[in-house]
Amino acid sequence: MPLIDSGKLVDDAWVRLGDDDALPAADVPVIVSLARFHKDRASLAGRNGGLGVWLASNQHPKDIADHLADFALVALDFPKFRDGRGFTIARELREHLGYRGVIRATGHTLPDQYLFLVRCGVTQVEIPEGRDPALWAHALTEIDTAYQVSVAGPLSMARLARHKTTEHAA
């Protein structure tokens, strides 16, 4: 599937491995389910290629909290674009768990959600075949005001903080 990073189409070196698929060459980076990670930890750890984990939308970041250092990538599933759990999971990975690797959104998301994803800490998005990648690039430019704290931007009250007055009247 086409992959968007920072608004641009990029090559995807990662291979999504089914739970029963054989391991590819040792330098190919793979994304595995959490179940497979627990089952094959030993053989997965010894490879040169990067290791990524795929979380279903009902799996919790705390399930991987102890192993985050093992993962160069965390893929979050959006089974349908209306299922917004991934936004909270991504933000939690960044904010609470201090995760600094790649967070990839997989499944069904819309370009209209891309800016939100980025602001919650997602770095890459898989997009459906045949969709115009320019929509994702454009999505990053549509709205440049945000009123909330964002893990992608300066950690402050963002635009809400512009109301700060120099003196507190009370």
Place this chain on the structure above:
Amino acid sequence: MSPTAAARQIDPPANGLPSHAGIYHYDQVDRDFLKQRVEQFRRQVARRLAGELTEDEFKPLRLMNGLYLQLHAYMLRVAVPYGVLTSRQVRQFGRIARQYDKGFGHFTTRQNLQFNWIKLVDVPAILDLLAEVDLHAIQTSGNCIRNVTSDQFAGVASDEVVDPRHYAEVLRQWSTLHPEFSFLPRKFKIAITGSSADRAAICIHDVGLIAKRDADGNVGFEVYVGGGLGRTPFIAKKLRDWLPEDQLIAYLEAVLRVYNAYGRRDNIYKARIKILVHELGIDAFRNEVEAEFARMPVAEYRLEPTIIDGIRARFASQPYEALEPISGVLARARLEDQAFNRWVRTNVAAHRQPGYAIATITLKPAGGIPGDVSADQMDAIADLADHYSFGEIRVTHEQNLVLAHVRQDDLPALWKALSAIGFGEANSGLITDIIACPGLDYCALANARSIPLAQRISERFADLDRQHHIGELKIKISGCINACGHHHVGHIGILGVDKKGVEAYQLTLGGSAAEVGAIGDIMGPALSADETVDAIESVVGVYLEQRQDGERFLDTLARIGHTPFKDKVYASH
């Protein structure tokens, strides 16, 4: 220039907003944002028309911008942040109503305005017109944080402890296009009040906030969660007795995170936070929230007092005159004109400023459509607001309007002018001050019509002498179980149901959305529209027969129980 001095001239004169209306006055950041949001939606509409977005994909996007597809047309729900408008904004509603609708608009139970006859292709142009006057339709629908509602008497009520508008505005900005909470399991409604009397119905909201002060005068919030009507009504439960002001955003983020992560997504009817709170229990839910809150980088989310100051400074204050607390003009007019006196009794409330009063304009003329206002009436009300109330108009959750700063001396003239446009009815809080959702005449979800029933009830009880004799009695009508007409909390609630393809109505008694909220009890089998009007007559009859000195309807009901009412209503069945 001190912040206080700046408050008097915060608007660029070219904008032309009446500078004394008690709204948050936009700055350039807000205006730039709104323009970008309109352009974003314009492109979304274009993509839908070009087939680049499916209906399934477009629907949540249009809902998040207040656009529904109803029975006969699209409906655009415009946000009225915490219910306060300027006269210029109301005139713009009139312009849109004439140019793009059928010449009227409909005020809703969530302090919003709906246009019922909108074309999809016109929506971007309408949003441009709204943006001209700092209005929008952002998050008036969709599974996101909806526009925040509040007390229609905010800032003027004599019983107010904290002005909730400033915090409502903080919440408006914080919730606008929130990156994490725009695809929640279901909609999320926040209401805030700052008075001892709850006019914002906080007990039936996903989160209800009561702003209060501690012994040292510091502001904090009592936090309620999990209230709501619909299929499974719940009165909200207390989550926190005291939340310090500066933790408001952090704590709400924690609540929303728990909800977004654990709220049910398998069943649309069980997806509201009230179900999560009910299934976990309030104590377990509180533990989740407090755990999340405890590990948040709270400093990042701190709502600094200076932010509140800055926002407060963008609310213009009203240049009240120094007046005698008691108006001789008003006293004489009340003596001379019984009809006017009656209107003052029901529709005028005490103002904290000596010599001023709060006037409610009930949008409930006998036989009228609750909440509907024509474009001409909008213009007339805007003129009256300019003349009598610093150019400010408020919307109540009971589908009425309020002029919040009227000199008592001006009340007689205001009442005459309102009567001339059909809105001088002395019925605020009375049996014809009916809340009704649009129902099956417009709404794609409804099972039965609401408006014609409201019209018939208000015609039946049109006699004002009789209405005043009956006293406070709140009828609320919903055309389906989604309960947009708040029937569960009506003193008499009416729910439209579908009985084998035929409309029928189920009555409930004893609901209340006041400080002590209560869900009404179902009386018995559903009735036809004709029978429903008669049943209300019977209920009122029993009440008048049984009531003792000074009892309101709810008091009598509480004393004698439901049985006498049921017996009377179903005697002929």
Place this chain on the structure above:
Amino acid sequence: MARVTDAPKVVTANRLQDGAVVWLTAAGDWSTRIADAQVQADAAGAEAALGIARASAARQEVVEPYAVDVAVEAAGPRPLKTREWIRAAGPSIDAIPTAA
């Protein structure tokens, strides 16, 4: 009472551009008047008409087409359910406020 599913049917939708209620005609296009709707006597006919309607929806002409049970009267088809006759006829109330 006849089972609802046995009733004759017409196919309806809302027009994408303006949301107007439209009815599928015998010519396979859409009319805003239910009198112009083609009545389908049986399930096969209704299914075929829905196929035409769904193709129209795929061309971004209409939204969410579906079939409606009707009684065939002299003036034309009349929907059996309240919801559908209100959709066909417009709101049952005077949509313009009476006062002023």
